[in-house]
Amino acid sequence: MIDAYTAADVRAAEEPLLAAERGFHGGLMHRAATALAGVVREELRARGVRVAGSSVVALVGRGNNGGDALFALAALAQRGAAAVAVALGPVHEAGVGALRAAGGRVLAVGDDAPGEPVWVGDAVAEAFAADVLMDGLLGIGARGGLREPAAGLVELLTGLLDEAGTGGPTVIAVDVPSGIGVDDGALPGPVLPADRTVSFGVAKPGLLLPPAAHLAGQPTVVDLGLTPMLAVHGASPAVRRPEAADVAALWPVPGETDHKYSRGVLGVLAGSVGYPGAAVLCVAGAQGAGTGMVRYLGPDPVARAVLAAHPEVVVGDGRVQAWVIGPGLTDDRWGVAGERVAAALREGHPVVVDAGALGVLPGSAEGAVLVPHAGELATLLQGRGVDVDRDAVQAEPLRWAREAHDRTGAVVLLKGAVTLVVGAGTVWTAADGTGWLATAGAGDVLAGVLGALLAGLAARAPGERLDEDTVAAAAAVAASVHGRAAVHASGGGPVTASAVAAAVPRTLANLLG
Numbered sequence: 001m002i003d004a005y006t007a008a009d010v011r012a013a014e015e016p017l018l019a020a021e022r023g024f025h026g027g028l029m030h031r032a033a034t035a036l037a038g039v040v041r042e043e044l045r046a047r048g049v050r051v052a053g054s055s056v057v058a059l060v061g062r063g064n065n066g067g068d069a070l071f072a073l074a075a076l077a078q079r080g081a082a083a084v085a086v087a088l089g090p091v092h093e094a095g096v097g098a099l100r101a102a103g104g105r106v107l108a109v110g111d112d113a114p115g116e117p118v119w120v121g122d123a124v125a126e127a128f129a130a131d132v133l134m135d136g137l138l139g140i141g142a143r144g145g146l147r148e149p150a151a152g153l154v155e156l157l158t159g160l161l162d163e164a165g166t167g168g169p170t171v172i173a174v175d176v177p178s179g180i181g182v183d184d185g186a187l188p189g190p191v192l193p194a195d196r197t198v199s200f201g202v203a204k205p206g207l208l209l210p211p212a213a214h215l216a217g218q219p220t221v222v223d224l225g226l227t228p229m230l231a232v233h234g235a236s237p238a239v240r241r242p243e244a245a246d247v248a249a250l251w252p253v254p255g256e257t258d259h260k261y262s263r264g265v266l267g268v269l270a271g272s273v274g275y276p277g278a279a280v281l282c283v284a285g286a287q288g289a290g291t292g293m294v295r296y297l298g299p300d301p302v303a304r305a306v307l308a309a310h311p312e313v314v315v316g317d318g319r320v321q322a323w324v325i326g327p328g329l330t331d332d333r334w335g336v337a338g339e340r341v342a343a344a345l346r347e348g349h350p351v352v353v354d355a356g357a358l359g360v361l362p363g364s365a366e367g368a369v370l371v372p373h374a375g376e377l378a379t380l381l382q383g384r385g386v387d388v389d390r391d392a393v394q395a396e397p398l399r400w401a402r403e404a405h406d407r408t409g410a411v412v413l414l415k416g417a418v419t420l421v422v423g424a425g426t427v428w429t430a431a432d433g434t435g436w437l438a439t440a441g442a443g444d445v446l447a448g449v450l451g452a453l454l455a456g457l458a459a460r461a462p463g464e465r466l467d468e469d470t471v472a473a474a475a476a477v478a479a480s481v482h483g484r485a486a487v488h489a490s491g492g493g494p495v496t497a498s499a500v501a502a503a504v505p506r507t508l509a510n511l512l513g
């Protein structure tokens with residue numbers, strides 16, 4: 001599990017350690033900088049460049065984030081790298097001293113920065129020509145986005161990096177990409193996109209939350225010994241992302257005495273004469289995820305298509321442990337869908353609600369998991385009197401997913417390259433897919449996978465309602481499996497929703513094996 005804690009929790013955990021350090025050389029900043037320098041060396045190796053003779057540049061801001069970057073540069077200079085700090089104001093004095101003592105250079109952008117004064121264009125050129133570029137402008141002490149002159153410099157560099165494609169330096173963000181909303185993943189101003197973020201102690205929410213997560217690259221968490229202090233403070237993770245072991249831990253694996261009913265029966269109310277494929281794909285996702293049985297409800301021609309693809313499906317009503325309601329329904333069926341959602345919730349069954357059925361939710365949909373994309377979330381909120389559109393949802397997905405949770409009582413899984421799951425407690429994310437997964441029908445498969453997982457979990461606890469955090473965790477785990485299946489099916493190339501569903505059993509076998 002990647003667990004992310006808010007800046008305030010990290011500070012509260014750090015403070016007693018920093019106070020107790022009293023200038024001890026091997027303290028937190030030394031550890032952070034040593035680990036950071038180690039990651040830079042890894043990235044140099046990955047580029048086929050030796051440390052001695054390499055070029056490493058850091059953009060350095062006024063706080064301890066800049067201090068980390070300066071000490072890491074000093075460590076690299078000691079190993080023979082040409083290490084250059086671009087200071088954008090007054091910076092960590094001891095860090096500058098260490099860098100200079102190790103033979104590194106300091107360039108100054110702005111009157112109040114130490115070092116050789118340079119024109120911003122020259123600083124950009126120096127940074128762009130490096131093998132590795134560290135972003136140490138702002139860390140967890142950031143208030144709002146980058147200000148000038150850092151903002152302008154980052155905009156120029158981002159433009160150059162965009163044009164360069166895969167050329168240009170490997171960018172490593174120090175703790176967080178500078179200028180992101182550390183706790184909410186917002187982007188209040190320009191941010192340098194990183195290939196990798198080295199986060200100290202624990203991950204920060206902004207590394208896992210869209211839109212900032214898209215600029216953080218691969219997160220690497222360096223253990224600084226903070227975890228016991230976080231526990232002492234009673235801090236709990238603000239955002240979590242399941243990893244392979246967490247998928248395996250939650251996924252219900254059949255035992256010797258299990259039968260189809262004890263493994264979970266999923267009801268699927270999906271598909272229409274206009275969109276029969278949505279039903280077929282949803283059922284394919286559920287079957288791939290290993291549900292005990294699927295009961296399908298829908299128009300005859302669609303039922304025939306479902307049976308043709310999946311002869312093991314039972315058509316018609318009956319006992320189920322969970323529902324998927326909505327994929328591919330046309331408006332003539334929304335009324336039926338709304339009644340079925342309300343009935344399932346009354347009976348205490350988890351319900352995955354998608355597409356058209358999102359518009360016919362009961363006043364309180366507690367117990368449901370809504371699985372909209374950004375446009376559907378905007379429509380759902382508009383229907384409840386909120387003035388918001390798709391672009392606003394994409395700019396602040398956490399805010400609007402939370403708004404939808406607050407207004408409906410349901411767990412909200414907001415689909416995207418980074419999937420967000422918001423319930424009353426911890427926020428969950430998943431980001432295991434590929435860009436190729438943005439294809440028609442992929443959402444129907446996800447609904448089926450999640451429905452199957454919820455049916456399996458509900459079958460394990462007969463007569464009990466699944467608690468909200470379990471449902472939210474299941475939603476993130478299903479999104480992770482769906483993304484991983486897409487990666488398997490894709491092999492780096494295009495992928496269809498059918499191929500994603502077909503890859504789910506293999507993906508689960510790898511995860512559970």
Ligand SMILES: NC(=O)C1=CN([C@@H]2O[C@H](COP(=O)(O)OP(=O)(O)OC[C@H]3O[C@@H](n4cnc5c(N)ncnc54)[C@H](O)[C@@H]3O)[C@@H](O)[C@H]2O)[C@@H](O)CC1
Nearest residue numbers: 028029032063064065138139140141142143144145147175
């Ligand atoms: N204190 C330590 O020894 C440790 C610090 N760590 C590092 O320290 C960082 C936190 O250090 P700080 O608390 O100094 O915070 P930052 O390094 O994030 O810097 C905050 C400073 O920048 C200024 N600032 C805030 N918002 C700004 C904005 N939008 N534009 C321009 N300037 C702005 C403020 O004046 C503040 O002094 C962490 O992110 C991490 O990198 C970690 O290495 C762990 C140990």
Ligand SMILES: [K+]
Nearest residue numbers: 135138174178
């Ligand atoms: K940073």
